[in-house]
Amino acid sequence: MKGRTIFALAALCFAAPLTAWADHPGQAQLVAEVAKDTGKDPAALNALLNGAQRQQSILDAISRPAEAKPWSDYRQIFLTPARINAGVAFYREHQALLESVAKKYGVAPQYIVAIIGVETFYGRNTGKYKVLDALVTLGLYYPPRAAFFRNELKTLLELPNSQLAGPLAALTGSYAGAQGWGQFMPSSIRDFAVDEDHDGRIDLQNSMPDIIGSVANYFAKHGWVTGGPVAARAQPDAAAKPLTVKDATPQWPVEQLEAWGYGPLQHLDPGALASMQTLQGANGPEYWFTFQNFRVITTYNRSVMYAMAVNQLAQAIVDGVNQSLSGATQRPQTDSQENATR
Numbered sequence: 001m002k003g004r005t006i007f008a009l010a011a012l013c014f015a016a017p018l019t020a021w022a023d024h025p026g027q028a029q030l031v032a033e034v035a036k037d038t039g040k041d042p043a044a045l046n047a048l049l050n051g052a053q054r055q056q057s058i059l060d061a062i063s064r065p066a067e068a069k070p071w072s073d074y075r076q077i078f079l080t081p082a083r084i085n086a087g088v089a090f091y092r093e094h095q096a097l098l099e100s101v102a103k104k105y106g107v108a109p110q111y112i113v114a115i116i117g118v119e120t121f122y123g124r125n126t127g128k129y130k131v132l133d134a135l136v137t138l139g140l141y142y143p144p145r146a147a148f149f150r151n152e153l154k155t156l157l158e159l160p161n162s163q164l165a166g167p168l169a170a171l172t173g174s175y176a177g178a179q180g181w182g183q184f185m186p187s188s189i190r191d192f193a194v195d196e197d198h199d200g201r202i203d204l205q206n207s208m209p210d211i212i213g214s215v216a217n218y219f220a221k222h223g224w225v226t227g228g229p230v231a232a233r234a235q236p237d238a239a240a241k242p243l244t245v246k247d248a249t250p251q252w253p254v255e256q257l258e259a260w261g262y263g264p265l266q267h268l269d270p271g272a273l274a275s276m277q278t279l280q281g282a283n284g285p286e287y288w289f290t291f292q293n294f295r296v297i298t299t300y301n302r303s304v305m306y307a308m309a310v311n312q313l314a315q316a317i318v319d320g321v322n323q324s325l326s327g328a329t330q331r332p333q334t335d336s337q338e339n340a341t342r
């Protein structure tokens with residue numbers, strides 16, 4: 001019996017390299033689909049996928065329950081002096097590029113800076129996981145989100161090399177497979193990334209014009225309103241009508257919200273469509289009119305706290321740039337409404 005087991009093990013060891021034992025579940029079907037869509041060589045696709053590994057650390061990361069932090073705690077993660085100051089420095093270093101790209105796409109430059117500040121601390125933390133491992137693990141070994149991540153894996157395999165920051169097998173990113181300074185998923189690279197420096201490649205890791213242009217184009221394609229407001233504080237009166245708000249979609253004119261008891265703390269266009277968001281601040285609930293551009297930020301990450309952190313970081317960066325330029329004539333482009341949204 002013992003002898004036979006050893007023999008069987010030895011046979012397995014010799015046989016293993018000759019078989020397809022390393023295939024991931026669903027790999028053959030995936031390779032067939034990608035090869036059909038793109039004409040890519042199935043053998044090369046299989047080699048790529050066989051080099052990818054299911055990573056337990058990725059499954060652990062995505063399964064970790066999200067902490068339900070109140071806004072007052074969440075805000076402190078992103079609105080730190082270090083992140084604000086680095087954003088001001090980034091803005092000044094890339095001011096000409098930022099403002100020309102923002103103008104071209106009709107968006108506000110400080111929001112581009114704030115997105116990459118919140119996502120990766122201005123490129124310092126773009127992620128250490130292999131993107132292929134991340135998407136193989138979540139697309140093929142994580143049933144709760146398999147439909148989404150398998151599609152992202154397929155898209156990654158279908159992207160032309162000219163839209164990747166390097167060889168596909170070597171790309172790194174977040175545990176969810178997001179890449180570059182703006183943390184784009186493969187479908188966002190395909191649909192929204194741009195070759196802003198016109199070198200024939202899209203490189204969201206190394207080309208500052210491509211990084212900035214791609215975030216700007218993402219905002220523009222998701223409906224950013226040029227010069228439009230983002231968010232403004234409200235002061236509800238004691239009899240304010242309770243509202244059920246499920247997301248950041250603007251659904252009531254400002255004047256309707258005012259009639260229901262939500263007074264704005266600054267002048268707002270009475271006809272502008274707004275949502276009314278409640279956040280748990282350090283001194284109790286905060287009420288916010290939020291507008292279309294706020295909703296656009298939530299397409300990047302659906303969390304209302306995320307969008308508010310981006311909004312407030314953007315404002316803090318503008319304030320810092322203006323202070324550092326005080327006395328000089330050149331000031332960053334801002335919009336009076338946006339500038340008064342804190």
Ligand SMILES: [Ca+2]
Pocket residue numbers: 194195196197198199200201202203207210
């Ligand atoms: Ca480029």
